[in-house]
Amino acid sequence: MNNNFPRQIRHLPVFDGPFDAFQLAADACNVLFASYPAGTTIETHTHDTDNVGIITRGELILTLQGKTTHYAVGDWYHVPAQAEHSARFDQETAEIEFWFKT
Numbered sequence: 112m113n114n115n116f117p118r119q120i121r122h123l124p125v126f127d128g129p130f131d132a133f134q135l136a137a138d139a140c141n142v143l144f145a146s147y148p149a150g151t152t153i154e155t156h157t158h159d160t161d162n163v164g165i166i167t168r169g170e171l172i173l174t175l176q177g178k179t180t181h182y183a184v185g186d187w188y189h190v191p192a193q194a195e196h197s198a199r200f201d202q203e204t205a206e207i208e209f210w211f212k213t
Contacts, residue, residue, distance in 0.1 A: 115168055115205045120144045129153060132208075141210040147200040155197040160210040162190040169204030173197075 116133065123144070126132035130153065132145035141160070147169075155174075164171075164187065171182040175196045182188045190196050192213045 115146060116144050139212050143208040143210065144205075145208055146205045147203070149200065149202045149204075151198075151200040151204075153198040155195055157193050157195055158190065158210065159192055159213065161192045161213050162208060162210050164188055164206045164208035167205045167207060169200060169202045171204060171206065172199040172201065174199075 120133050120135075123133040123135050126134040126143055126145070130145055130147055130151065132143040135142040135144070149169075166182050166184050166186050166188075168184060170184075171186075171188065173180055173182060173188055173190070173196060175190060176194055180188070
């Protein structure tokens, strides 16, 4: 698990999903502190949640409904609920992601 996050975040429960993340639960939102090794690919999928995130290290290459966009450190992105998307991380990347329940 990536050590780019403060100790308090690293002590949160580990997310049970296809990438490494720490999870901070809230009533209407899950907060993930996620890290991806270089070369990570997440295949096309959808979520029931409305997701926004900010890149804190590296770069996210997000394909959302057929359009590919690069997000660098400090950039926010949005994936609407039920939108088909995939992700690629060519370099080691970290982010904070908010999964809002719809």
